[in-house]
Amino acid sequence: MIDDRGSDSASSLPTGARMWPSKRYAEIHQRSLQDPERFWAEEARKLDWYKTWDRVLDWDPPYARWFVGGRINACYQCVDRHVQTWRKSKVAIYWEGETGETRVLSYSTLFREVNRFASILQKLGIKKGDRVAIYLSMVPELPIFMLACARIGAVHTVIFSGFSAHAIADRVNDIQARVLITADGAYRRGKILALKEIVDEAVKLSPSVEKIVVVRRTGEKVPMKEGRDFYLSSLLDDADRMVKPEPMESTHPLYILYTSGTTGKPKGVVHGTGGYLVFNHSAYKWVFDIREESVYWCTADVGWVTGHSSIVYAPLSHGAAIVLYDGAPDYPTVERWWDIVEKYGVSIFYTSPTAIRMFMRHGEERLLKHDFSSLELLGSVGEPINPEAWYWYYKNIGKERCPIVDTWWQTETGGTMLSPTPGIESIPLKPGSAAFPLPGVDAAVVDAEGNELLPGQTGLLIIRKPWPGMLLDIYGDPQRYKDSYWSRFPGSYYTGDFAMRDEDGYFWLLGRADEVLKVAGHRIGTAELEDAAVSHPAVAEAAVASKPDEVKGDSIVLFVTLKDDASPSSDLKQEIGKHLRNVIGPIATPDEVHFVDSLPKTRSGKIMRRVLKALALGQSPGDLTTLEDEASVEDAKKGLRNNEEDVRHR
Numbered sequence: 001m002i003d004d005r006g007s008d009s010a011s012s013l014p015t016g017a018r019m020w021p022s023k024r025y026a027e028i029h030q031r032s033l034q035d036p037e038r039f040w041a042e043e044a045r046k047l048d049w050y051k052t053w054d055r056v057l058d059w060d061p062p063y064a065r066w067f068v069g070g071r072i073n074a075c076y077q078c079v080d081r082h083v084q085t086w087r088k089s090k091v092a093i094y095w096e097g098e099t100g101e102t103r104v105l106s107y108s109t110l111f112r113e114v115n116r117f118a119s120i121l122q123k124l125g126i127k128k129g130d131r132v133a134i135y136l137s138m139v140p141e142l143p144i145f146m147l148a149c150a151r152i153g154a155v156h157t158v159i160f161s162g163f164s165a166h167a168i169a170d171r172v173n174d175i176q177a178r179v180l181i182t183a184d185g186a187y188r189r190g191k192i193l194a195l196k197e198i199v200d201e202a203v204k205l206s207p208s209v210e211k212i213v214v215v216r217r218t219g220e221k222v223p224m225k226e227g228r229d230f231y232l233s234s235l236l237d238d239a240d241r242m243v244k245p246e247p248m249e250s251t252h253p254l255y256i257l258y259t260s261g262t263t264g265k266p267k268g269v270v271h272g273t274g275g276y277l278v279f280n281h282s283a284y285k286w287v288f289d290i291r292e293e294s295v296y297w298c299t300a301d302v303g304w305v306t307g308h309s310s311i312v313y314a315p316l317s318h319g320a321a322i323v324l325y326d327g328a329p330d331y332p333t334v335e336r337w338w339d340i341v342e343k344y345g346v347s348i349f350y351t352s353p354t355a356i357r358m359f360m361r362h363g364e365e366r367l368l369k370h371d372f373s374s375l376e377l378l379g380s381v382g383e384p385i386n387p388e389a390w391y392w393y394y395k396n397i398g399k400e401r402c403p404i405v406d407t408w409w410q411t412e413t414g415g416t417m418l419s420p421t422p423g424i425e426s427i428p429l430k431p432g433s434a435a436f437p438l439p440g441v442d443a444a445v446v447d448a449e450g451n452e453l454l455p456g457q458t459g460l461l462i463i464r465k466p467w468p469g470m471l472l473d474i475y476g477d478p479q480r481y482k483d484s485y486w487s488r489f490p491g492s493y494y495t496g497d498f499a500m501r502d503e504d505g506y507f508w509l510l511g512r513a514d515e516v517l518k519v520a521g522h523r524i525g526t527a528e529l530e531d532a533a534v535s536h537p538a539v540a541e542a543a544v545a546s547k548p549d550e551v552k553g554d555s556i557v558l559f560v561t562l563k564d565d566a567s568p569s570s571d572l573k574q575e576i577g578k579h580l581r582n583v584i585g586p587i588a589t590p591d592e593v594h595f596v597d598s599l600p601k602t603r604s605g606k607i608m609r610r611v612l613k614a615l616a617l618g619q620s621p622g623d624l625t626t627l628e629d630e631a632s633v634e635d636a637k638k639g640l641r642n643n644e645e646d647v648r649h650r
């Protein structure tokens, strides 16, 4: 049953994809919170352990350590376990490149490759606990290297292939990686992205890197430095065929993944091994109802947490067949994704609201010739999905047959926290709501003082109990870990999201409550953008406001004051935009740049972004009593007007 209470869509209720209400979810959820340790121990027994845990949970707030004393290996869970069964001949990965090439890897092929890659890492001197940086597009070598790291107990840091040299260097320096893995290039919309050259720039700033492994993808000739750079193919010649998986402490880090927060420096979110695997293994079954015959495609990039958990660790731990596509969604045409769904008979399709809205723009006509009959379940992640996009997805892709799971989670949570759970039992769906917390997740909506709010009231989302997928720490910065998540509501995890719970108990996620934007589903902090902007020689000060964008969710609006010797021009605006791309990457490209004489600030010198945001939206700036200099508001208005003129004259 579909219930659109709370949605602002005027569409009539669709009749298909009925999910019947049941008490089963409520019973499991209640049981899980009454005795979480017992509940999670039962879940953990679904995985293979070298040694079972001594204690399910050590909770020394704000640090939770799960399955303490237990030993487990993530690569073993995702690969070895399956090759001991009939799944050895099952497809693990259907890979397709933008230029049309395909590769199909069975679990036994994956096993062979993972062993050889692990041997390469060992021969390069990588040992348990060492950090390895991976900067690759969506080639099969990416998950293989991740699993190879996990096999020998090395900690991987995947850096999204859209990041610039500076962004790579920041991350590599933070983890002091000695080995970096990249490719000669990547294809994106028919063009070649020169990954190796970007890496060469990055390592000039990262002296810790001793060895670079280069995967051949484009076959282009790239500069190779003797003694430092090695082609993967030549290293494979000497690789051993078998490397024993390391029985890792459950609490040992599995990976570090950087994400934006409210300061200029990205946070290295550290995830553990046992708890992370247990949480993802269970959540994946509950949310996607994964079955042996499922063909599962998550369109995210492995460079984000969605790719780590929902492409690599959770699906492979179930022995699922996954699709991996290395290319742009609209290349060579906007039908590329639908060709892939048809070709591989995808049954579970998981994407972002931004992607859905992009396809909405292109209309329904093109979809009519595609066969979507293999689809059974659809998913959405990364941003709030507006009911209009939800209905469009439901109708045009799911053909009113497929339920949609709107999954809310974060890099820090490791796996899905709120979502419908068809793998437990169906519930009525409400378009735009992420439904209920998963078993073991104790979510609440509270006011600024931490009091739980009544149904219908908007507040902040918190999690009141630790859960096994919870981050271990912020790498090298425990204070930031405490400050970001645990200081606001002591004893509870603060998500940074606004939320509302309706009278039926459904959660509605209403966007970030902090200075973090979601641009096309990618998380990016205003402080990070501002730091990058002021590193341009002409910029004195910068402030970022976001503006809703019909497709991307948030768009970036940058206000800058210039240094005395710089003169405003539309060329300079372009140059500043380009500078942000160079420092961070294309996702940081501002949609608007405005020059102002001063920025609105409080008397204590804090930039009032809310004022800028209101002005960018053409709204009243609201309460200005704490503003230091009222002229700054007029300045900002003038900057916006000038910009309109610029646009008109362009």
Ligand code: WTA
Residues within 6 Å of the ligand: 259, 304, 305, 306, 380, 381, 382, 383, 384, 385, 406, 407, 408, 409, 410, 411, 412, 434, 495, 496, 497, 509, 510, 511, 512, 518, 521, 522, 523
């Ligand atoms: C947002 C992505 C509404 C939210 C897995 C969160 C969502 C941030 C949803 C984390 C959803 C993610 N509905 N908002 N279904 N999923 N978000 O770390 O603001 O890239 O805090 O993790 O994305 O982004 P991250």
